[in-house]
Amino acid sequence: MSFPLLILEDVRVVPFGINHLTNRYVSWLNDPEVVCYSEQRHVKHSLESCTKYFEGICESNNLFLAIEASAPELGHIGNIGVVLDRNNAVADVTIIVGEKKAWNTGLASRAWCGVVSQLFSTYDLRKITAGTMSANESMIRLMKRSGMQIESVRKRQFIWRADEVDLIQGAVFRKTP
Numbered sequence: 001m002s003f004p005l006l007i008l009e010d011v012r013v014v015p016f017g018i019n020h021l022t023n024r025y026v027s028w029l030n031d032p033e034v035v036c037y038s039e040q041r042h043v044k045h046s047l048e049s050c051t052k053y054f055e056g057i058c059e060s061n062n063l064f065l066a067i068e069a070s071a072p073e074l075g076h077i078g079n080i081g082v083v084l085d086r087n088n089a090v091a092d093v094t095i096i097v098g099e100k101k102a103w104n105t106g107l108a109s110r111a112w113c114g115v116v117s118q119l120f121s122t123y124d125l126r127k128i129t130a131g132t133m134s135a136n137e138s139m140i141r142l143m144k145r146s147g148m149q150i151e152s153v154r155k156r157q158f159i160w161r162a163d164e165v166d167l168i169q170g171a172v173f174r175k176t177p
Contacts, residue, residue, distance in 0.1 A: 028098025037136040077102040
């Protein structure tokens, strides 16, 4: 499944490629601070496991996108995943920003909002969703920044740092003229 090159002011979003499969990328997925709100926190990753995941995505109808900062010292900073349900014109979007130097810079926010907008226009979707732990305040702000409203709360869905926390699910609908 293809996704058009998305160039924003200081960040671009491109299809994830074999060139993104690096030890640096794998190290993000094994960093407890990077994946603390993700279910990836339960998995030990290797270049081999990431390559296998990438190959599976390539055979699917879903999208796996790389976020690249324009600043050469940052380069590939994270990924956006998109699970497309073409039959119902819905997509569920996820994000991970592994490069800590890119945290709190606005790069991920611009990439996320750009992808949400592009998904509506490229795939003629009617709804885009995302979800996160209630403890992940940054992601909840990001969801709202992209126009998502909280759609549902699944109480005590996750165990996070020995506490039961909720799953917050947000959605944004395509604006009709």
